[in-house]
Amino acid sequence: MGSILVVTEILGGNISDTSRELLSKARELSQALSGEVVAVGFGSQAAQALAHIDADRAIAVTGQAVEQYLPLVYERSLLQALEQESPQLTMVANTTMGLDLGAGVAAGRGVPLVAYCNALTVDGDEIVAQSQVFAGKLLAEVVLPREEAVVTILPGSFPASMVEGHPTITAMEAASVPGMALIQILAPEKSDVDITRADILVSVGRGIQDPENLTLADELAEAIGGVVSCSRPVVDAGWLPKARQVGKSGQTVKPKLYLALGISGAPEHLQGMKDADLIIAANTDESASIMDVAHYGTTVDILDLMPALTERLRGE
Template sequence: MRVFAVAEIRLGELDPVSVELLNLANSVKGDGKSEAVVIGKDVGSFAEELAKYADVVWKIEDDSLENYNPELYADVLLQLFEKEKPDLILFPNSSRGAELAPLVASKLNAPIATDVVGVDVKDGIKVSRYIFQGKLMVDIMLKKAECYVLTVRQGVFKEGEETNGEIVDAGIKPKVTPRREFVGIIEPEVGEVDISQADIIVSVGRGIEDASNIELAEELAKLLGGVVAGSRPVIDNGWLPKDRQVGISGKTVKPKLYLALGISGAFQHVMGMKDSELIIAINKDPEAPIFGVAHYGVVGDLFEIVPVLIEKLQKIKG
């Protein structure tokens, strides 16, 4: 099948979710092709990066496409899909993807599923997504159609192989006059790190007890070369910024090491980190659900155990 992944450029940089879409595309394409679409002004460097993971990269360039405009972007995408018939179109489940995907799907009369975390193409298109604020995961079989549109959750499809594909200039320009006008960008508060891309995460839960104690986790994370994140209670208390939240209502992470300190392991949190390569949990409660997903667990007081870990790491590092 021909699987198109619509890349996303934000503030002059290629969003890593673009590669994740291609990882998914490559896993479901079968004997077909993974095809990236990159839209903007002077997107050659982004196309080269995407070509490492796609069989084909379609460049759509024009001065009017320098800044995101849903009407222009939908127009050029539909022009491309009129010439190059897709079987499956993937968008990031971002604010931009959530706007563009329905526009494209409605014009193509294509079934759409949003915020998917799994895709099965063995017998039609079946997707997995969470409902009821992450309390349940459901499998949804989309009705049979010529084309399907999905928005994909970031941080889920981080594993993939390089393919080294070709870059093609689509030769497409916008044909519509947009009703919206780009005025400017109001940048959000910039977080220090993107936890969804971190290889090592030290995550704290309610057991950290107070904001001042997070310094302990920060010291441990620094020695490990990682970053600090937290469960929802920590974020709700204002002890860490929202962009550090792991879980259904936060970010999905798949680090090489996830060290959970004082985290009970509520379902909503576990769904955001269960696919980490190595999970180590420290909790006083031997019945804490986090031990159900941890590869290694320590039943004990984090305030006794973490200082010992820090001391050992300091000695190893000299």
């Protein structure tokens, strides 16, 4: 049978937690399919970072052009590796890098892709993938072709592999492609407020409707001794700064209390807050995904609820 190829991400000399999640599932699939697990990593630290992972073989792509993430060079280099390996399945995390590489190499190889995958099982000699679509409202069960396919995996879908292995490591020279260059890496913008340190977050989403209504959230946060955070649409609308954003491309938070106000709970948002000690959600749609992770929920209008809470907290 074919091999399972795992594209790893290396941060500060170590492979990411999400890469370890992919490796644990890859090992499980390879055992069922009697194939090999082959990991690919990029940069001068790759050989060392991949040395003890649970894979049968590892390819360390090296060269000046892959020292920092550069979409074009990474994609062409990965295509080189896929040309050599022709794996039955290529697993990429649904991160920024995975969004670039997954669809790009699937098209380049002329093979299908399953995006937003959160489960993979073996059925006979076929691999069945589950894709989380429509902001988590539906799942699709998809049969992968026996020859070759690519899946992009949602972080947190599988347990991280802690198994130590001794893969045979080979080096591969990075593809040489001009046309795209890194200008600078921009650190997260500084903010007077660090939402990751707050015990209580008053978090607002699209349901806030109008920037003027943010005053209600500010007043509630002040009364409860918390900080205002938000979901992506509020930042994209320019109503709150990026430093206040909870979720995949924002901050991961674990407060004692997370008040989710007018937040529907897209998978990218849930990823950043689902481990809060207590989650209370207000959303007019009782079937919204946020209600699946919240401990308590209500469908009353947040524009009525926020002042009612503030009033009580102030002892009025």
